[in-house]
Amino acid sequence: MSSYLECNARERIARVFDTRSFEEFLPPAARVVSPHLAQLDAPVSFDDGVIVGRGLLNGQVVFGAAQEGGFMGGAVGEVHGAKLAGMLQRAVAERAHAVLLLLESGGVRLHEANAGLIAVSEVMRAILEVRAAGIPVVVLIGGSNGCFGGMGIAARCANTIVMSEEGRLAMSGPEVIETAHGVEEFDSRDRALVWRTTGGKHRYLLGDCQMLVADNTDAFRLAALDAIAATQGHAALTLADLEAEHLMLATRLRDFGAAAEPMDIWKTMGIPDPAAIPMLEAHDFTERVQPFRKGAH
Amino acid sequence: METLNYRFEHGRRQLAAMPQLVGVVSSGNLEVLIEAAPLNGACEIEIRTAANGFGATWQAVMSDFHERWQLIDARICINDMGATPAVVSLRLDQAAETMTGGLP
Numbered sequence: 031m032s033s034y035l036e037c038n039a040r041e042r043i044a045r046v047f048d049t050r051s052f053e054e055f056l057p058p059a060a061r062v063v064s065p066h067l068a069q070l071d072a073p074v075s076f077d078d079g080v081i082v083g084r085g086l087l088n089g090q091v092v093f094g095a096a097q098e099g100g101f102m103g104g105a106v107g108e109v110h111g112a113k114l115a116g117m118l119q120r121a122v123a124e125r126a127h128a129v130l131l132l133l134e135s136g137g138v139r140l141h142e143a144n145a146g147l148i149a150v151s152e153v154m155r156a157i158l159e160v161r162a163a164g165i166p167v168v169v170l171i172g173g174s175n176g177c178f179g180g181m182g183i184a185a186r187c188a189n190t191i192v193m194s195e196e197g198r199l200a201m202s203g204p205e206v207i208e209t210a211h212g213v214e215e216f217d218s219r220d221r222a223l224v225w226r227t228t229g230g231k232h233r234y235l236l237g238d239c240q241m242l243v244a245d246n247t248d249a250f251r252l253a254a255l256d257a258i259a260a261t262q263g264h265a266a267l268t269l270a271d272l273e274a275e276h277l278m279l280a281t282r283l284r285d286f287g288a289a290a291e292p293m294d295i296w297k298t299m300g301i302p303d304p305a306a307i308p309m310l311e312a313h314d315f316t317e318r319v320q321p322f323r324k325g326a327h
Numbered sequence: 328m329e330t331l332n333y334r335f336e337h338g339r340r341q342l343a344a345m346p347q348l349v350g351v352v353s354s355g356n357l358e359v360l361i362e363a364a365p366l367n368g369a370c371e372i373e374i375r376t377a378a379n380g381f382g383a384t385w386q387a388v389m390s391d392f393h394e395r396w397q398l399i400d401a402r403i404c405i406n407d408m409g410a411t412p413a414v415v416s417l418r419l420d421q422a423a424e425t426m427t428g429g430l431p
Contacts, residue, residue, distance in 0.1 A: 038351050058360050059346040061404075071328050073377050073408050075352040076360050100353035 034172040034247050035196050039081050039096035042132050045247035046170070046254065047094065052085035055120070056113060064107045066142045075101045078109040082117035087130065088255055093121035096132035099175035105139035106181060111149020118156035121165060128166045128258040131157075131188065136203065137179015150180035157187040158267060166190070166261035170250050171197035171239070176228065178203045189265055190257040191239040192250060193230035195312060199238060200228040222308065226292040231307060231315060235296065237278055237325020244312040278325055299323075331374040331382055333389045338370050338399035342426040349425060350418045357407040357415060359422040364402040376407040388412045388419075395431040396423045 034042060043052050056062050058076035067074045079101035084093050095114055097104040106114075114131075121129050138146040160167050167188040171177045176198030177185050185191055185199060193199065202210070204218035204227075217223060226232055233239040241257060243249040286295045296304035299322045310318065346362040364371075372389055396419075403422070410418070420431065 040348070057346070058348040058358075059362055073328065073352050073375065073406055075358060075406055076348060076404070079352075098351055100351035100356065 032247050033245050034170075034194060034250050035174055035245050037247060038100060039079075039098040039132065039134070042170075042247065042250075043081055043083075043085070043094065043096045046130065046132065046251045047085035047087055047092070048089065052083055052094070054081055054083040055117060056082065062109055062113075064109050064139075064142065066107060066145065070141055072141065078107060078113065079104060080110045080113050082113045084120075084124075084126070087128070087251075087258070090127040090258075091124075092128045092130055092258070093117055093124075093126045094130040094132065097134045097173075097181075099134035099173045102136075102139055102141075103175050104133075104135035104173070104181075105137060106135060106146050106150050106153070107139040107142040108145035108149050110139070111146065111153055115149070115152040115156040118153070118160050121160055122163045125163075126160075126165055128168060128261075129157075129160050130254055131167065131169045131185070133169055133171055133177045133181055133185055134173030134175050135177055135179070135181035136175060137181055147180070150184060154180075154184045154187050157184060161187075161189065161265050161267050164263075164265050166258050166265040168192065168254050168257045168261070170254060171199055171230070172243075172245060172250060173197065176200070176203075186238065189261045190241065191233075192241040192243060192253040192257060193233055193239045194243055194245040194250075195225070195230040195315075196245050197230045198225070198228040199230075199233050204228070223291065226308065231310075232292050232295075234316070235299065235301075235319055235323045236282065237323060240325070242312055242316055249312075282324060329376050329379045329382075331376070331385050333372040333374075333386065335370045335372075335389075335393040335398075336368065338368065338393070338397040338401070340396060340398050340427055342398065342401050343428070347422060347425045349421045352406045352408050355409055355411065355414065357405055357410040357418055359418050360404045361422040361426050362402045363400055363426075366400050366402065368399050370398040370401040370403070372403045372405070374405040374407060376405075376409075378407070378409045384412055385415075388415050392416065392419045392423075395420070396427075398423065398427075401426075
C-alpha cells in the first residue's frame with residue numbers, strides 16, 4: 031500500500047494494474063517526443079508525459095493511461111493527446127473489458143496551442159466512442175496537479191470518476207480565476223478555499239465524482255474494480271442519462287447559485303456540522319454525507 | 328538547451344534486455360532512459376539539459392558513474408531540467424540498479 035499522491039505515473043500504473051501485467055504502447059525507448067517543444071528549445075520527455083497501454087485488472091484485459099503531472103503539469107500536447115486517443119480507439123477495436131484513465135493534468139499544453147486543443151477534443155470524442163461500444167471508462171484523480179481545463183471536461187465524459195480528497199477537478203484552475211476575476215472573487219493562495227472548492231470531497235458532494243477514497247493505491251484499485259463491475263452492461267451514454275445530468279445541474283444552480291463559498295453549499299444541503307467536513311477521513315466522510323449528496327442514484 | 332555526449336570503454340557489466348525509464352522531467356529532476364545496445368563494448372551517454380554551460384560538471388558526474396558501474400554495451404539517454412549533480416548520480420544509480428538487479 032502506498033500513497034497515490036506521492037507516486038509518479040509509472041508507479042501508479044504498476045500498483046493499480048495486476049503486478050507486471052501492463053504492456054506499454056509507444057514506450058519511452060520508441061522516443062516519440064513532442065516536435066513543438068524541441069522547436070521552442072524546451073525540454074522534452076521520452077513518453078511526452080503519458081503512459082498508455084494494456085494490462086490486467088483482476089485478470090481482465092483493461093486498457094489504461096496515466097498522465098505524468100511532473101512533466102509540464104501533465105499538460106496535453108499533440109503527441110500526448112494522440113497517444114491517449116489512439117489507446118482509446120484500440121480499446122474499442124480489441125473489445126477491452128474496460129478503460130482506466132489515471133488523469134493528472136493542467137489541461138492543454140499552451141506551447142502547442144491549437145495542436146493541443148485539437149488533441150484534447152479528440153480524446154473526449156474517443157472516450158465517448160469507447161462508451162458507445164459498451165465499454166466502461168473509469169477515471170482516477172488523486173495527483174497533486176489535479177485535473178483541470180480540457181482534461182477536466184474529458185474526465186466528466188467518463189462513466190465514473192474516483193477521487194481522493196487530495197485530488198482536484200475543475201475547469202479553470204485557481205490562478206486562472208484569480209487572474210480573470212480578481213483576488214476578491216477567488217484567492218488562489220488560500221489553500222483551504224482551493225481544496226474546499228475543487229477538492230475531492232466537494233466534487234463528491236456535488237455529484238461530479240461518484241466515489242471518494244483514501245489516498246492509497248490499493249483503495250484506487252479496488253474502487254476501479256467496483257466501478258467497472260457496476261457499469262458493465264450500461265456503459266453507453268443515453269439521452270436519458272444526459273437529461274438526468276442536465277436536470278441535476280439545473281437543480282444545483284437553482285439551490286446553490288447564490289452561495290459565496292462551498293461551506294455555504296454544504297450548510298444548504300443540510301449536512302450536520304459542515305465545518306468538520308474538511309477534517310474527516312474518507313470513510314467517515316462518505317458515511318456521514320451519503321444521504322445529502324447530489325447525483326447519488 | 329545543450330546536448331552533451333560521452334563514451335566510456337572497458338566496461339564489463341551487462342544490462343537486462345528490457346529498456347527502463349526512471350525519473351521525471353520536472354524542475355530540478357531528470358529522466359534516464361537506459362537500454363542494452365551493441366556498441367562494441369562501450370557505454371554511451373547522451374544528455375539534453377536545460378541548464379547550459381555545465382559540461383565540466385556533467386563530465387565529472389558521468390566519469391564517476393562509469394567508475395562505479397562499469398556498464399558494457401549500454402546506451403543511456405537523459406532529459407534534464409536542471410537537476411543537481413547529487414540528484415543526477417542517484418537517478419543514474421537507480422537506472423543501473425533496475426537493469427542489473429544489483430548494487431555497484
